[in-house]
Amino acid sequence: MLKSSMTKNNQLWFELNPDQKAIIASLKDYLKNEVAPGAIERDKSSEFPRKIVNELGAMGIMGMQVPEQYGGSNxxxxxxxxxxxxxxTVDGSLALTVASHNSLCTGHILLAANDDLKAKYLPxxxxxxxxGAWGLTETVSGSDAAALKTKAEEKSDHFLINGSKAFITQGTVAGTYLITARTDASDRSLASGISAFIVDGDSEGLIRGIPENKLGLHSSDxxxxxxxxxxxxxxxxxGERGKxxxxxxxxxxxxxxxxxxxxxxxxxxxxxxxxxYALEREQFGKPLVKNQAIAFKIAEMATELEAARLLVFKAAALKDAGRDYTEAAAMAKLKGSVAGxxxxDYAIQIMGGNGYMVDYEVERMWRDNRLTRIGEGTDEIQHLIIAREYLKQFS
Ligand SMILES: Cc1cc2nc3c(=O)[nH]c(=O)nc-3n(C[C@H](O)[C@H](O)[C@H](O)COP(=O)(O)OP(=O)(O)OC[C@H]3O[C@@H](n4cnc5c(N)ncnc54)[C@H](O)[C@@H]3O)c2cc1C
Known part of the structure; x- marks a missing residue:
């Protein structure tokens, strides 16, 4: 089971503590031996890596923020x-599986479900x-999530749900679904009238469509x-009906x-x-990195990624402190995805023709990463959130 204490030992706030270092070191080994070797093949076959995901479950990575009482790593x-x-760094599809399972379906249950539902579903x-899969988006409601049309009618001992969802990660492979549906008339100003439900994967009336063909993230479902x-x-x-x-x-x-x-x-x-690659590859009698045009790209990539990482750490710290982190999370997401x-793109350019070839992996990373500028709110939606939050101080 994973453990992360907040040991005080002179580390600076942006550094990893000893537990984090140990977790990342053993994860690196696992990724190198078990995940990286099949990444190109899974990108071709689109096969969902169930065995790897089971192993991540045993390592505590599929319940990263679930309290220990429910079998998580807390x-x-x-x-x-x-x-x-x-x-x-090795498999974008697997990363999306892990991120969405932990943050969306499991995260929603952790945030809003009562103790009985937590005890039933979290372990x-x-x-x-x-x-876990989390169904919010519909063909009629993407960025404008509050416009969703799926309906849940209250009956004697159940809700009767009719409608559909689009682009659901783990849509085929999930056993537990957290879906949103309209129980009450909408009030756009409050975005009210929407309720959330846990749906068991074997429920009659839950119909899984055909998995999408995508630009990247082929082995994410x-x-x-x-x-x-x-x-x-x-x-x-x-949570509360309609809220x-x-x-x-x-x-x-x-x-x-x-x-x-x-x-x-x-x-x-x-x-x-x-x-x-740029250290080894020579053109015009010298390694590529000896050209400023290449070295400067590497410097820019390293700087932008580091800046993004600090924004991620800031948003994470605010969240764990129970403070408002809406703006920080939007900045972290925007910067992380755009810099990434x-x-x-620069990596492909630095590597020339080889950068465009499947075996060198950077083309897959570019295809996989393009999703991060779309999912969980597009770049444009992050800009809207950041501007709204920033401007509050002047009103
Ligand atoms: C691979 C993948 C996995 C996904 N997984 C899930 C999942 O697990 N669960 C889930 O619920 N959803 C999921 N989604 C859906 C995803 O969250 C939406 O695609 C995303 O929120 C954008 O919605 P949309 O595709 O309808 O685009 P639209 O909302 O139609 O937007 C199209 C364009 O218009 C822009 N735009 C829209 N409104 C504004 C505005 N007011 N101002 C300026 N620009 C605007 C957008 O930024 C975008 O550039 C997934 C999507 C993909 C591609």
């Missing part, structure tokens, strides 16, 4: 971000016996869902720290490959 948010970043999620007279027991309502949108926004704030870390990890993976994708 890690702080910085440690969780470090783990997601590290996984991303299987933390051990990865069941994977992205699938549309539909609900046809899906009966959900009343006790599976998560789930506030929880949804909080869950997304937490998720954005993980997606920022994923952007950084995919960028760092490419930076490390490109830097080693830029690093991927």
């Amino acid at each position: 890690l702080d948010t910085k440690t969780m971000a470090l783990i997601i970043e590290e996984i991303s 299987d999620l933390a051990s990865a016996k069941k994977l 992205t699938t549309p869902l539909s609900f046809e007279n899906l009966k959900v027991p009343k006790e599976n309502l998560v 789930a949108f506030v929880d949804v926004m909080k869950v997304l704030n937490g998720g954005r720290i993980g997606i920022g870390a994923m952007g950084i990890g995919l960028g760092r993976g490419a930076l490390e490959i490109a830097a080693k 994708v830029q690093a991927n």
